[in-house]
Amino acid sequence: MKLKDFKQWLNTLSEEELEKELMYNAMDYGISGKISEIxxxxxxxxxxxxxxxxxxxxxxxxxxxxxxxxxxGLDVEIPGGCYYVELSNEYSIIEKFLH
Structure with a gap:
């Protein structure tokens, strides 16, 4: 999704909807949580x-x-100039694999 598409979608939301938390769901890891920053x-x-x-x-x-x-030889995970979200529960991912 491009940022302009995201912005267009956000502009369709009511003020009430815009007050809700932005959440993530990482199905591969079985975790979810709040997005704390972009x-x-x-x-x-x-x-x-x-x-x-x-x-x-x-x-x-x-x-x-x-x-x-x-x-x-390494893959670029996040290209320069791009926006990305860090999951706020990153340590819960690690804990999940340690147990």
Whole structure:
């Protein structure tokens, strides 16, 4: 969904509806919760398989010892300039897999 589509949909809601919490449901993980904030990534963000799940900028990966070819081989999880939501119950996801 593009932001303009989301904005158009929001504009159709009543003031009463706009006062409700924005929730998420991650069916793959069996969790749900409130969306606490929407972030904008100024740079590409990468995931390298660390636990807990963290996204890193290219500069952070270089500081962690990753080479340019290694970084270039990674998938960009969130492209620079895009908006994204971090789930507020991220630790409940981790706890779910630890038990």
């Amino acid at each position: 972030n904008k990534s100024d740079e590409n963000l990468y995931y390298v398989g660390d636990e807990p799940v963290l996204l890193h900028t290219r500069r952070e990966l270089e500081q962690l010892g990753y080479s340019k070819p290694e970084i270039d």
